[in-house]
Structure formats: structure tokens, C-alpha cells
Amino acid sequence: MIVYWLLKIFIYLLELITAPLLLLPVASLSVNLTGTLTQAGNYLALFDLFLPIPELFIVFGIIVSIEAGYFTYKAARWIYNKIPGIN
Amino acid sequence: MKKYILIGFLAVMGTLAFSSHNALAFSITTPASYVQPDTIFLDQNGNLEIQWHKIQLGLFGYDLPGGIMVSINGTSTDPELSYNGPYAGWSAGGHVLTHGGVGTGGPCAPGFGSAYSGASEGTYGNTYGPISTVWDANSNSFVSTVGITEATPIYLTLFYYNGYTCGVSESLPNSTDYSQTFYVNSVEEPVQPEFLQPFDGAVIGQFPKWDFYLSNNSTSTQDGIVTVHFGTGPGNLSLTASTTYSGLPAGTDTELTIPQTYQFSTPQGPSSSVWYADIEVANSSTGFDITGSVITFTVSNNAPAFAPFPNGMFNFGGGETSSTAADCQYTTSSFLDDPVGNIEEAGCNMFIPNSSEQNDLYDSFHGTWDNLSTRVPFGYASIITTAFTNFQEGTNTSTLITTTTYAAFSSVLDPLKAGISFLLILMLGFWIFYFIQHIDL
Numbered sequence: 001m002i003v004y005w006l007l008k009i010f011i012y013l014l015e016l017i018t019a020p021l022l023l024l025p026v027a028s029l030s031v032n033l034t035g036t037l038t039q040a041g042n043y044l045a046l047f048d049l050f051l052p053i054p055e056l057f058i059v060f061g062i063i064v065s066i067e068a069g070y071f072t073y074k075a076a077r078w079i080y081n082k083i084p085g086i087n
Numbered sequence: 088m089k090k091y092i093l094i095g096f097l098a099v100m101g102t103l104a105f106s107s108h109n110a111l112a113f114s115i116t117t118p119a120s121y122v123q124p125d126t127i128f129l130d131q132n133g134n135l136e137i138q139w140h141k142i143q144l145g146l147f148g149y150d151l152p153g154g155i156m157v158s159i160n161g162t163s164t165d166p167e168l169s170y171n172g173p174y175a176g177w178s179a180g181g182h183v184l185t186h187g188g189v190g191t192g193g194p195c196a197p198g199f200g201s202a203y204s205g206a207s208e209g210t211y212g213n214t215y216g217p218i219s220t221v222w223d224a225n226s227n228s229f230v231s232t233v234g235i236t237e238a239t240p241i242y243l244t245l246f247y248y249n250g251y252t253c254g255v256s257e258s259l260p261n262s263t264d265y266s267q268t269f270y271v272n273s274v275e276e277p278v279q280p281e282f283l284q285p286f287d288g289a290v291i292g293q294f295p296k297w298d299f300y301l302s303n304n305s306t307s308t309q310d311g312i313v314t315v316h317f318g319t320g321p322g323n324l325s326l327t328a329s330t331t332y333s334g335l336p337a338g339t340d341t342e343l344t345i346p347q348t349y350q351f352s353t354p355q356g357p358s359s360s361v362w363y364a365d366i367e368v369a370n371s372s373t374g375f376d377i378t379g380s381v382i383t384f385t386v387s388n389n390a391p392a393f394a395p396f397p398n399g400m401f402n403f404g405g406g407e408t409s410s411t412a413a414d415c416q417y418t419t420s421s422f423l424d425d426p427v428g429n430i431e432e433a434g435c436n437m438f439i440p441n442s443s444e445q446n447d448l449y450d451s452f453h454g455t456w457d458n459l460s461t462r463v464p465f466g467y468a469s470i471i472t473t474a475f476t477n478f479q480e481g482t483n484t485s486t487l488i489t490t491t492t493y494a495a496f497s498s499v500l501d502p503l504k505a506g507i508s509f510l511l512i513l514m515l516g517f518w519i520f521y522f523i524q525h526i527d528l
Contacts, residue, residue: 004440011451027466052508059515
């Protein structure tokens with residue numbers, strides 16, 4: 001009971017924090033682009049025999065996400081500091 | 088502190104961006120003479136994927152390259168998905184399936200010709216897709232796989248072509264005689280209905296509304312019309328009540344109701360009567376039209392307008408029914424007979440969520456997660472990971488090495504891949520550690 005409600009409150013908080021993101025549109029790509037990606041995936045599958053391609057993509061994606069987020073943060077800070085009267 | 092909050096946020100967003108979708112799978116039970124598919128997937132984005140475990144090529148003893156033409160044949164009511172003619176796609180660049188992957192541009196496309204190992208029979212395990220389009224010979228273009236249903240025949244056409252233009256003996260005939268058609272025997276639709284009130288076997292009075300769940304198993308919102316058919320026999324469901332739904336949230340069960348105005352019983356009629364009902368979902372977002380199983384319920388003048396679920400049963404929606412098996416079962420005796428056991432059980436219940444609570448937590452968390460994973464920009468990562476599903480699922484496809492050869496080398500290649508994966512993740516850990524150490528906020 002106690003653990004359940006603690007986790008439930010945590011999920012409610014998570015929903016509250018992420019609620020603004022739901023205002024963003026649902027991502028969609030054109031059929032042609034999806035088909036192209038699928039075909040690229042088939043070609044990449046050749047290398048999956050001896051290289052962990054999914055792990056490579058995930059690691060690469062995490063690094064790019066962190067760096068992009070950090071860059072965005074720095075850019076936002078820079079703009080914020082340009083506002084007159086704010087140090 | 089700010090540093091750790093930022094890192095935590097970035098880690099959550101990074102993980103979220105790479106969450107992948109589960110495919111909806113259904114099985115084919117009838118093995119074919121020349122192609123034995125294991126499963127056909129129609130994933131949540133409507134993409135088609137075919138997996139098979141055996142293909143026999145090289146009939147007549149010829150050492151031929153071969154391929155498979157994948158197409159689908161719609162019905163007369165679905166002409167845009169029709170397949171016309173055995174040679175469709177040859178000159179126009181249809182999907183040509185080989186052991187190594189997909190070649191487009193005709194039978195001599197790169198990668199073509201490696202599906203056959205040289206013997207009179209080849210046996211492979213392989214995967215085709217997921218593809219979002221298939222070849223439509225009528226329009227000479229690719230059409231979307233969205234719209235494939237369990238009633239849609241899927242053509243897997245083995246063809247053995249004259250290899251003259253590909254450098255093989257010109258004496259061998261072109262042939263597409265070995266086409267096979269497979270009918271999907273079941274499909275998990277993006278939107279599934281389930282009765283809540285009345286439920287199957289319920290005894291209920293004159294009830295004011297039809298109450299049911301619509302489970303949206305897809306990753307996008309869905310629109311459509313839902314209709315309840317009901318009547319006095321399973322073959323006599325002529326009475327209807329319907330409503331529309333729009334923006335059905337992805338990955339969740341949504342409860343809908345339809346006002347019920349039909350007078351099931353009259354004072355002059357019998358005190359109780361058996362009725363039958365089913366739910367039809369015409370999902371306009373994907374073109375799917377599904378009718379749920381027929382339920383039976385008894386309308387009794389003396390019963391309440393709401394039928395409680397039988398003891399020991401909870402309804403979780405989504406077609407699942409679970410028993411309330413006690414997770415903290417220490418005793419069945421009363422407190423006076425077994426005080427220690429009762430206290431233990433109370434303490435256990437206090438801290439350990441039971442099955443229904445665990446299910447609720449799981450659904451809540453995944454509902455939030457799934458909603459976010461479809462939004463810009465995270466949704467793009469999901470689409471990409473879905474497109475690359477074929478090697479995420481561990482399939483081994485290569486024109487360089489056959490499955491048989493791969494099996495022989497797997498004892499070397501698998502540990503090698505595991506080792507490289509470990510090094511990658513270790514390096515990522517070091518990189519994150521270094522990043523946190525030197526971050527400048």
C-alpha cells in the first residue's frame with residue numbers, strides 16, 4: 001500500500017513534469033523516407049553479423065542527446081544573460 | 088546540484104528517445120510447399136514484416152538464383168492493394184527478396200541471386216521487412232501496407248528467372264509457377280474492444296449504457312466508429328447502437344459508453360431473457376475493421392442495472408483478465424487463531440504492491456512513456472529504431488555469409504559482439520563520468 005502510493009505519486013509527478021511535452025505534435029515521416037530508412041536498415045544488417053549495430057546506435061544517440069541538450073542549455077543561458085539587468 | 092539535475096534530465100530524455108516499439112505478431116499455421124513462413128508482423132506503424140524458416144529453391148535440379156516477389160492481393164473492395172500478374176515488378180523494380188536483403192530495380196539488382204546455396208534445396212531462416220509499402224502492379228507504384236487485414240491474401244511469389252541477363256544459362260525458363268498465397272489467420276488490431284457492462288455471462292437489469300474499453304495498442308491516436316450489435320441470438324444481432332471516437336490516446340485503454348435506450352424486457356414478457364452482443368470497431372485511422380467476440384448476458388427484471396464482476400476477478404482492460412491471487416498469503420485463519428500470520432500478512436500488504444497494483448503501476452508508467460515517445464522529437468528516434476528492427480531482433484542476414492556458415496561461426500562471433508558491446512557501454516560510462524567531472528554550467 002505504502003510503496004504503491006509512493007510510486008503512484010512519483011508517476012503523477014512525472015506526468016505533471018512531462019505534460020508540456022504532450023503539446024508537441026506526434027512525429028511522423030513520409031512513407032518514402034520510412035521506406036528508405038527500412039532499406040538502409042537492411043543494408044546495415046549485413047554488419048550486424050560481427051558488430052553490435054544496435055548498441056552502437058544507442059551509445060551514439062545517448063552521446064548526441066547529452067551533447068545537444070548541454071548545447072541547448074548553454075545557448076539558453078547565453079540568451080538569458082543577454083537580457084538587460086540580468087547577470 | 089544543478090549539474091546532476093541536468094545530467095538526470097538528459098539521461099531520461101536520451102533513454103526515452105531510443106525506446107522501441109513492440110511489434111504485433113501473428114502466426115501462419117499452414118506451411119507452404121516452397122516457402123514456410125514463421126510469422127508475419129504488422130507493426131504498430133502499419134509496416135509489414137515477414138519471417139520464414141525455410142525456402143526451397145533450385146527445383147528441377149538447376150543451379151539457379153532465385154527470389155521472392157512479395158505482394159498482396161486485395162479484394163474487389165480494396166482495389167488499391169491488388170496484385171496483377173506474375174511478372175509484376177520485374178521491369179518496374181518491384182521488391183525482390185533475397186537471402187541478403189532487398190534489391191530494387193529488377194531481378195539483377197545488387198544482392199540478388201544469393202538466396203540459393205547451390206544444392207537442390209536451400210533452407211534458411213530469414214526476415215523480410217519491415218516494409219511500409221508493397222508493389223502494386225495496377226498503378227505501377229508502391230502502396231502503403233496500411234490497410235492489410237487478416238482477410239488480405241499476401242502473395243509470396245517464388246520466381247525462377249532466365250538468368251541470361253544475369254550471366255546464367257539462357258536455356259532456363261522464366262517461371263513464376265510457384266507462387267504461394269498466405270492468409271493471415273489472426274491479427275492484433277491497433278484498436279481492440281472489450282465489454283465492461285454488460286460483460287460475458289453477466290446477469291443484469293435494464294441497464295442505461297453500454298460500457299466498454301477500447302485498447303489502443305498503436306503509437307498514435309486513433310479515430311473511428313464503434314458499434315454495438317445485439318440481439319436474441321448469435322446470428323441475430325440486428326439491433327445496433329453506435330458512437331464515434333476521435334483522438335483515442337495511444338498505448339492506453341479508454342473507457343467509452345453508448346447510451347442504451349432499448350427496452351429489453353416488458354412487464355408482459357418473461358422475467359429474464361438471454362441476449363447476445365458484439366462490438367465492431369471501424370477504425371478510420373488505419374482502415375482496420377474488427378468485430379470482437381460475441382458475448383452473452385441475461386437481462387433479468389430483478390437484477391440491478393450494474394452487474395458486479397464475479398468475486399476473484401478484476402478487469403484490466405485490453406482483453407486481459409487476471410485472477411486476484413494473493414501475493415501476501417501467510418495464513419487463511421482468523422486473527423485469533425493465527426495472530427502472527429495475520430500480522431505478517433498485513434505488514435506484507437502494507438509494503439508490497441499486489442498484482443492489481445503492480446498492473447496499475449505498469450500501465451500508468453507505460454502510458455506516460457508511450458505518449459511521450461511518439462512526440463516530436465523523440466518520435467523520430469522511435470520511427471528510426473522501428474525501421475531498423477530487423478537487426479535488433481537478432482536476425483542474421485548477409486550476402487557474404489550464409490546462415491549455415493554463420494551458425495558454424497556463431498561460437499566466435501557472438502562472444503565477439505558481446506565483448507564489443509561491453510566495451511562500448513564501458514566507454515559510454517567513462518565518457519559520462521568525464522562529462523560530469525568537466526561540465527561547466
